[in-house]
Amino acid sequence: MLNKKSMVKKSIAAVCLLGCAGVLSAKPKKYKTVQPELAVTELAPVERKASKPGEGVYYSLFVRSFADGNGDGIGDFKGLTKKLDYLNDGNDLTVSDLGITGIWLLPIFPSQSYHGYDVDDYYAVNPDYGTMEDFETFLAEAKKRGISVIID
Ligand SMILES: [Ca+2]
Ligand SMILES: [Ca+2]
Incomplete structure (x- = not known):
């Protein structure tokens, strides 16, 4: 003879068994694979250019x-200019680049130390890094790609 408490326990056990059987017999879901390029163009276009300095994702680097x-x-x-396409190629439809929107340069000025924080001249660039013209070329190429540049 079953009492009410025993019947409830058996009912719960039966539901659990049916539920587990349903889970175990369920076929695995087939997910549609999407190529990364299509994900950007068809599903989630991403604006990878900062609308003004100070916005977006900054990549800090030591030249x-x-x-x-x-x-x-x-x-x-x-060297930095040659690597700009790795940081952001300026094309929102490609995802092979990091997609950063800004570069934060550690000190680029002439200095007696390797780190450059003891600046000798704020109106020149460290000759180890190239010329002012090289720096201006870098700035122009960064701007073409929508990359802002700030200097420490
Ligand atoms: Ca891109
Ligand atoms: Ca060099």
């Missing part, structure tokens, strides 16, 4: 150690 453009073992503006 000395980022990219060497002339093979002397020291990072420089030419």
